[in-house]
Amino acid sequence: MDDIMIRLADKKTRILCAATASILLLFVLSTVYILHHLSGRLTEMKNHVAGIEKKTVDLERKQIEDRGHLVQLDRKFTVLSNSPALKEVETLPQRVNLLEKQMESIHVRQKITTVRSKPVHQKQYYEVKEGDTLYRVSRKYGLTIDELLQMNHLDEDDGLTAGQRLVVSR
Numbered sequence: 001m002d003d004i005m006i007r008l009a010d011k012k013t014r015i016l017c018a019a020t021a022s023i024l025l026l027f028v029l030s031t032v033y034i035l036h037h038l039s040g041r042l043t044e045m046k047n048h049v050a051g052i053e054k055k056t057v058d059l060e061r062k063q064i065e066d067r068g069h070l071v072q073l074d075r076k077f078t079v080l081s082n083s084p085a086l087k088e089v090e091t092l093p094q095r096v097n098l099l100e101k102q103m104e105s106i107h108v109r110q111k112i113t114t115v116r117s118k119p120v121h122q123k124q125y126y127e128v129k130e131g132d133t134l135y136r137v138s139r140k141y142g143l144t145i146d147e148l149l150q151m152n153h154l155d156e157d158d159g160l161t162a163g164q165r166l167v168v169s170r
Helices: 002-081 084-117 134-140 145-151
Strands: 125-127 165-167
Touching: 084 134, 134 145, 145 165
Parallel strands: none
Antiparallel strands: 125 165
16 A cells, blocks of 8 residues: 555656646746747837937937028028118118109109090100110000000010110000
8 A cells, every 4th residue: 555655646746747847838938938029029129219319310410400501591681681771672662652653643644645645546656765664654655564565575574775665555
């Protein structure tokens, strides 16, 4: 009977050892799998962080460039804002309004005079004087700028020259 008990004890011990070894093997395999998986994730995270660092460096470099451009623009703006030309530009709207009012009164007087003094069927010419503009000539003869350009086969970009003859009758 002692023999049977020793065999049973040995069998129980072997089973217990085998179970412990299986559990230990399962634990080691699980740990290796988890570490392998975490190693892959760690590599992914390192690559992601490296990408973020590169983008950050690029953005900082761009920011430094942009600051330089802003400083240059600020200097140019300061020079421009202190220039006499800007003061002239600021008064332009009032001066243009005044000139338009003056042109309207001249336009009305010239239109009446022109209609009375020249027959409609004859072509009338105007010789351009120094300082004349398309606007002034068109208003003087009761025409739009487009009509004046069309009658004389000109473009808006064409400048007037002193002595040039323009057709001013329809």
